[in-house]
Amino acid sequence: MKLLADEGVDKPIVIAIREAGFDVDYILESYQVAEDELILKIANSQERILLTQDKDFGELVFRLKQSHTGIVLIRLEGYTSAIKAQIVKDVLLAHQNELTTAFTVIQPNAIRIRK
Numbered sequence: 570m571k572l573l574a575d576e577g578v579d580k581p582i583v584i585a586i587r588e589a590g591f592d593v594d595y596i597l598e599s600y601q602v603a604e605d606e607l608i609l610k611i612a613n614s615q616e617r618i619l620l621t622q623d624k625d626f627g628e629l630v631f632r633l634k635q636s637h638t639g640i641v642l643i644r645l646e647g648y649t650s651a652i653k654a655q656i657v658k659d660v661l662l663a664h665q666n667e668l669t670t671a672f673t674v675i676q677p678n679a680i681r682i683r684k
Contacts, residue, residue: 641668641673
Protein backbone atom coordinates (compact mmCIF):
# COMPACT_ATOMS: atom_id res chain seq x y z
CA MET A 570 0.00 0.00 0.00
CA LYS A 571 1.21 3.49 -0.87
CA LEU A 572 0.64 6.34 1.57
CA LEU A 573 1.22 10.08 1.65
CA ALA A 574 1.76 11.40 5.18
CA ASP A 575 0.62 14.98 5.71
CA GLU A 576 3.00 17.40 7.44
CA GLY A 577 1.01 17.12 10.68
CA VAL A 578 1.71 13.40 11.05
CA ASP A 579 4.29 12.64 13.73
CA LYS A 580 7.63 11.46 12.34
CA PRO A 581 7.61 8.34 14.60
CA ILE A 582 4.39 7.25 12.86
CA VAL A 583 6.04 7.59 9.45
CA ILE A 584 9.09 5.63 10.64
CA ALA A 585 6.99 2.85 12.18
CA ILE A 586 4.84 2.28 9.12
CA ARG A 587 7.86 2.38 6.81
CA GLU A 588 9.52 -0.25 9.00
CA ALA A 589 6.33 -2.33 8.64
CA GLY A 590 6.88 -2.34 4.87
CA PHE A 591 4.57 0.44 3.70
CA ASP A 592 5.62 2.80 0.90
CA VAL A 593 5.31 6.20 2.59
CA ASP A 594 5.98 9.58 1.03
CA TYR A 595 6.18 12.29 3.73
CA ILE A 596 5.18 15.84 2.82
CA LEU A 597 7.88 17.27 5.10
CA GLU A 598 10.58 15.36 3.23
CA SER A 599 9.37 15.70 -0.34
CA TYR A 600 7.30 18.84 -0.87
CA GLN A 601 7.05 22.44 0.20
CA VAL A 602 3.27 22.55 0.27
CA ALA A 603 0.84 23.20 3.05
CA GLU A 604 -2.51 23.68 1.33
CA ASP A 605 -4.88 20.80 1.89
CA GLU A 606 -6.28 20.87 -1.64
CA LEU A 607 -2.79 20.50 -3.14
CA ILE A 608 -1.86 17.72 -0.73
CA LEU A 609 -5.03 15.84 -1.73
CA LYS A 610 -4.20 16.32 -5.41
CA ILE A 611 -0.67 14.96 -4.87
CA ALA A 612 -2.07 11.90 -3.07
CA ASN A 613 -4.58 11.30 -5.86
CA SER A 614 -2.07 11.76 -8.68
CA GLN A 615 0.28 9.22 -7.06
CA GLU A 616 -2.56 6.88 -6.06
CA ARG A 617 -1.59 7.15 -2.40
CA ILE A 618 -3.84 6.97 0.63
CA LEU A 619 -3.53 10.19 2.60
CA LEU A 620 -2.53 9.83 6.24
CA THR A 621 -3.39 12.95 8.23
CA GLN A 622 -4.29 14.43 11.60
CA ASP A 623 -6.13 17.34 9.94
CA LYS A 624 -9.95 17.22 10.15
CA ASP A 625 -10.23 19.68 7.25
CA PHE A 626 -9.83 16.78 4.80
CA GLY A 627 -13.23 15.52 5.95
CA GLU A 628 -14.78 18.77 4.79
CA LEU A 629 -13.01 18.53 1.43
CA VAL A 630 -14.32 15.02 0.88
CA PHE A 631 -17.82 15.13 2.34
CA ARG A 632 -18.95 18.74 1.97
CA LEU A 633 -17.00 19.77 -1.14
CA LYS A 634 -17.20 16.28 -2.73
CA GLN A 635 -13.52 16.13 -3.72
CA SER A 636 -12.31 12.76 -4.92
CA HIS A 637 -9.67 10.81 -3.04
CA THR A 638 -7.74 7.58 -3.18
CA GLY A 639 -8.38 7.06 0.52
CA ILE A 640 -7.89 9.08 3.69
CA VAL A 641 -6.86 7.89 7.14
CA LEU A 642 -7.56 10.50 9.82
CA ILE A 643 -5.61 9.98 13.05
CA ARG A 644 -7.52 11.26 16.10
CA LEU A 645 -5.35 10.10 18.98
CA GLU A 646 -4.90 13.25 21.04
CA GLY A 647 -3.18 12.76 24.39
CA TYR A 648 -1.19 9.71 23.32
CA THR A 649 2.58 9.74 22.99
CA SER A 650 4.06 9.59 19.50
CA ALA A 651 5.29 6.06 20.17
CA ILE A 652 1.83 4.82 21.14
CA LYS A 653 0.23 6.61 18.17
CA ALA A 654 2.79 4.98 15.88
CA GLN A 655 1.96 1.51 17.21
CA ILE A 656 -1.80 2.04 16.91
CA VAL A 657 -1.58 3.42 13.36
CA LYS A 658 0.76 0.64 12.25
CA ASP A 659 -1.55 -2.02 13.71
CA VAL A 660 -4.62 -0.50 12.01
CA LEU A 661 -2.87 -0.27 8.64
CA LEU A 662 -1.68 -3.87 8.86
CA ALA A 663 -5.08 -5.19 9.92
CA HIS A 664 -7.22 -3.16 7.50
CA GLN A 665 -5.01 -2.41 4.51
CA ASN A 666 -7.37 -4.12 2.06
CA GLU A 667 -10.29 -1.93 3.20
CA LEU A 668 -8.68 1.53 3.07
CA THR A 669 -8.59 2.31 -0.64
CA THR A 670 -11.25 4.92 -1.48
CA ALA A 671 -12.45 4.87 2.14
CA PHE A 672 -12.44 7.64 4.72
CA THR A 673 -11.05 6.02 7.84
CA VAL A 674 -10.89 7.51 11.32
CA ILE A 675 -8.60 6.06 13.95
CA GLN A 676 -9.74 6.99 17.47
CA PRO A 677 -8.97 5.53 20.88
CA ASN A 678 -10.59 2.09 20.93
CA ALA A 679 -12.44 2.70 17.62
CA ILE A 680 -11.81 2.50 13.90
CA ARG A 681 -14.44 3.81 11.47
CA ILE A 682 -14.09 2.92 7.80
CA ARG A 683 -16.57 4.71 5.57
CA LYS A 684 -16.75 3.96 1.83
